[in-house]
Amino acid sequence: xxxxxYIFAPGPVTVPPQVLAATAKPIIHHRSADFDPLFAxxxxxxxxxxxxxxxxxxxxxxxxxAMEAAVVSTASPGERVVSLEAGKFGERWGDIAKAYGLAxxxxxCEWGRSVDPQIVADExxxxxxxxxxxxxxxxxxxxxxxxxxxxxxxxxxxxTLLAVDAVSGLCAEELRMDEWGVDLVAAGSQKAxxxxxxxxxxxxxxxxxxxxxxxxxxxxxxxxxxxxxxLEKNTTPFTPAVSLLFGLEVAxxxxxxxxxxxxxxxxxxxxxxxxxxxxxxxxxxxxxxxASTCTAVKTPEGIDSGKVVKGLKEMGITIAGxxxxxxxxxxxxxxxxxxxxxxxxxxxxxxxKVMQKLGHKFExxxxxxxAMAFFEANA
Amino acid sequence: xxxxxYIFAPGPVTVPPQVLAATAKPIIHHRSADFDPLFAxxxxxxxxxxxxxxxxxxxxxxxxxAMEAAVVSTASPGERVVSLEAGKFGERWGDIAKAYGLAxxxxxCEWGRSVDPQIVADExxxxxxxxxxxxxxxxxxxxxxxxxxxxxxxxxxxxTLLAVDAVSGLCAEELRMDEWGVDLVAAGSQKAxxxxxxxxxxxxxxxxxxxxxxxxxxxxxxxxxxxxxxLEKNTTPFTPAVSLLFGLEVAxxxxxxxxxxxxxxxxxxxxxxxxxxxxxxxxxxxxxxxASTCTAVKTPEGIDSGKVVKGLKEMGITIAGxxxxxxxxxxxxxxxxxxxxxxxxxxxxxxxKVMQKLGHKFExxxxxxxAMAFFEANA
Numbered sequence: 001x002x003x004x005x006y007i008f009a010p011g012p013v014t015v016p017p018q019v020l021a022a023t024a025k026p027i028i029h030h031r032s033a034d035f036d037p038l039f040a041x042x043x044x045x046x047x048x049x050x051x052x053x054x055x056x057x058x059x060x061x062x063x064x065x066a067m068e069a070a071v072v073s074t075a076s077p078g079e080r081v082v083s084l085e086a087g088k089f090g091e092r093w094g095d096i097a098k099a100y101g102l103a104x105x106x107x108x109c110e111w112g113r114s115v116d117p118q119i120v121a122d123e124x125x126x127x128x129x130x131x132x133x134x135x136x137x138x139x140x141x142x143x144x145x146x147x148x149x150x151x152x153x154x155x156x157x158x159x160t161l162l163a164v165d166a167v168s169g170l171c172a173e174e175l176r177m178d179e180w181g182v183d184l185v186a187a188g189s190q191k192a193x194x195x196x197x198x199x200x201x202x203x204x205x206x207x208x209x210x211x212x213x214x215x216x217x218x219x220x221x222x223x224x225x226x227x228x229x230x231l232e233k234n235t236t237p238f239t240p241a242v243s244l245l246f247g248l249e250v251a252x253x254x255x256x257x258x259x260x261x262x263x264x265x266x267x268x269x270x271x272x273x274x275x276x277x278x279x280x281x282x283x284x285x286x287x288x289x290x291a292s293t294c295t296a297v298k299t300p301e302g303i304d305s306g307k308v309v310k311g312l313k314e315m316g317i318t319i320a321g322x323x324x325x326x327x328x329x330x331x332x333x334x335x336x337x338x339x340x341x342x343x344x345x346x347x348x349x350x351x352x353k354v355m356q357k358l359g360h361k362f363e364x365x366x367x368x369x370x371a372m373a374f375f376e377a378n379a
Numbered sequence: 380x381x382x383x384x385y386i387f388a389p390g391p392v393t394v395p396p397q398v399l400a401a402t403a404k405p406i407i408h409h410r411s412a413d414f415d416p417l418f419a420x421x422x423x424x425x426x427x428x429x430x431x432x433x434x435x436x437x438x439x440x441x442x443x444x445a446m447e448a449a450v451v452s453t454a455s456p457g458e459r460v461v462s463l464e465a466g467k468f469g470e471r472w473g474d475i476a477k478a479y480g481l482a483x484x485x486x487x488c489e490w491g492r493s494v495d496p497q498i499v500a501d502e503x504x505x506x507x508x509x510x511x512x513x514x515x516x517x518x519x520x521x522x523x524x525x526x527x528x529x530x531x532x533x534x535x536x537x538x539t540l541l542a543v544d545a546v547s548g549l550c551a552e553e554l555r556m557d558e559w560g561v562d563l564v565a566a567g568s569q570k571a572x573x574x575x576x577x578x579x580x581x582x583x584x585x586x587x588x589x590x591x592x593x594x595x596x597x598x599x600x601x602x603x604x605x606x607x608x609x610l611e612k613n614t615t616p617f618t619p620a621v622s623l624l625f626g627l628e629v630a631x632x633x634x635x636x637x638x639x640x641x642x643x644x645x646x647x648x649x650x651x652x653x654x655x656x657x658x659x660x661x662x663x664x665x666x667x668x669x670a671s672t673c674t675a676v677k678t679p680e681g682i683d684s685g686k687v688v689k690g691l692k693e694m695g696i697t698i699a700g701x702x703x704x705x706x707x708x709x710x711x712x713x714x715x716x717x718x719x720x721x722x723x724x725x726x727x728x729x730x731x732k733v734m735q736k737l738g739h740k741f742e743x744x745x746x747x748x749x750a751m752a753f754f755e756a757n758a
Binding site (some may be wrong): 005006009011012013015021022023024025026027028030031032033034046057059060061062063064065068094095096099100101165188190196197198218219221222238239240241243244250313318347 | 384386388390391392393394399402404405406407408409410411412423438439440441442443445447474475478481493567569575576577583596597598599600601617618620621622623652692697699708
């Protein structure tokens with residue numbers, strides 16, 4: 001038969017056919033009344049997945065664009081900001097801040113561990129003028145869940161903003177923007193939102209909106225201030241990616257039907273089963289505080305993780321390797337978005353095959369059995 | 380029957396069903412070998428439509444994002460640039476330049492006329508240090524074709540860059556980037572490229588690439604320098620809008636099959652027929668140098684052009700009104716992209732109906748007859 005391809009990467013993800021079909025609907029004009037109900041509906045749906053009553057602005061961009069918008073819309077050149085960096089995506093915050101002339105303190109933390117919120121407490125004590133803390137929800141390069149709630153407890157009653165990169169984590173990890181007191185949450189469409197890539201989102205708290213009013217960093221396309229102004233009129237400053245919004249409408253309906261807390265729980269359960277399976281294959285997890293977004297596995301000495309990625313690719317299965325200092329040392333897979341128990345069995349079975357081929361020793365079927373046992377015990 | 384909707388706006392446009400269908404294909408991972416042939420092919424196809432051997436970079440963004448990329452990637456704060464502004468989209472260049480602290484000379488020119496290249500010659504004589512000239516290919520707000528070739532003759536042997544906003548005009552108007560000596564051409568997907576919105580493009584000359592190496596304007600997402608570096612490896616710095624690239628592949632195949640010169644000719648012929656029809660309805664064109672991209676029609680005294688737009692919308696037909704100083708005074712329609720003779724008859728017949736309803740006097744059928752006569756005389 002024609003080869004069937006599978007994506008188990010931590011984004012992009014398998015897009016449900018009903019979402020794909022919606023993206024192919026005949027185009028409508030975004031400056032006409034046809035656009036109003038669609039945009040109003042997706043904006044409401046986004047608030048639900050961000051767990052916020054605050055506005056969420058949408059850009060035609062990748063998730064990085066959304067992160068840039070969060071930085072340039074709230075800060076001014078020379079202002080002090082702190083970037084918590086325990087992986088490649090944490091570093092992105094620092095890179096953006098540097099590009100715009102902010103006085104960025106880059107806190108290089110150990111990869112594979114959650115950043116200790118005490119670091120933020122100390123920073124704010126010594127430097128209460130700090131404009132913003134930038135952090136991850138899930139550091140995708142190490143598959144580590146960060147402690148957003150813990151950091152928000154420190155920032156929420158200060159003048160310092162908390163900006164969270166939830167590009168990979170949104171909908172996969174618990175995130176309660178308003179309840180926790182997060183100020184800016186950036187996200188992208190091609191992860192647990194189950195969509196094709198091309199949309200970036202930023203949710204914006206009242207405190208962040210006050211910062212936006214004072215920000216002098218240069219910006220045009222990624223001005224959240226401009227986007228918020230147009231949002232009041234239920235539109236966007238520049239042409240939105242309408243076909244992706246059609247898909248988003250369907251994806252958000254699916255999430256609402258399942259319920260966001262159930263979506264979080266499903267991701268947690270699938271990831272926990274995957275971790276049981278990994279251990280049963282005599283493999284070690286990379287992260288000390290593993291995320292539900294994806295799973296990072298160390299390859300045993302002598303096995304380059306690139307070979308695992310390549311071996312799976314030859315079978316039609318896409319996962320991800322290690323980035324930066326982890327290149328060759330870990331592989332990462334995910335059941336992110338529209339995935340279920342059977343998908344976990346699929347990727348684990350495929351990993352078993354490849355690891356055996358590469359000479360790693362374990363009992364055949366051990367991974368899949370462990371995952372099934374986990375599902376049964378945690379029904 | 381269920382109402383059939385038509386788009387005759389100067390973008391977004393009717394997207395061919397084969398293009399829509401391609402955008403709904405199962406997603407592939409952009410950091411895997413699956414992406415390579417797709418991206419290589421669309422990059423080659425883009426060179427063809429821009430008529431250039433230079434690289435064309437692609438952003439997940441609207442056309443405005445592409446314009447911003449052209450500005451921030453080549454200029455440095457304080458540098459003198461000249462923005463030729465004879466309409467709303469010309470003004471956008473000036474707005475972007477201002478946002479990034481350039482010393483922008485905004486040449487306010489008469490709306491509805493092409494900007495005289497002599498203005499540029501005088502500017503460069505007085506200020507040879509001018510870093511860039513920003514202009515339109517088609518000023519969409521007035522439906523006016525600008526003289527890119529004429530301006531390029533002045534800039535091409537100087538150190539001054541010529542950046543052209545071809546967001547609406549690409550594929551609709553003759554544009555020979557290399558032959559004419561244009562340095563930066565910005566475009567978007569949702570016009571004569573026949574795609575849904577969400578992709579921005581910038582073609583970059585050798586002279587522009589030299590400027591990029593020296594530019595100090597702050598940038599991250601919209602760095603053309605970064606995009607060019609990744610383009611050498613046949614990829615993009617940030618997650619591309621893959622599903623739109625699937626559609627682009629099909630759209631570019633369609634353009635190549637017709638031939639870019641034939642595509643230009645078809646747009647010119649349809650627009651000329653539309654203008655004959657407009658005159659036959661006793662209506663006046665707004666532009667002194669009308670574009671092929673779209674047609675702007677003055678409404679007779681006492682008829683607010685907003686009523687024409689609204690009347691057509693009630694019939695399921697989307698066109699555009701006047702913007703800025705032209706609000707209420709003109710309406711604009713287009714056969715931009717995947718349109719033919721019958722589409723011209725459709726929009727003209729609909730305009731006839733609405734104008735009669737609004738009390739404008741002319742012989743019923745005069746517009747449609749004039750268009751048919753034009754097509755026969757110009758087969």
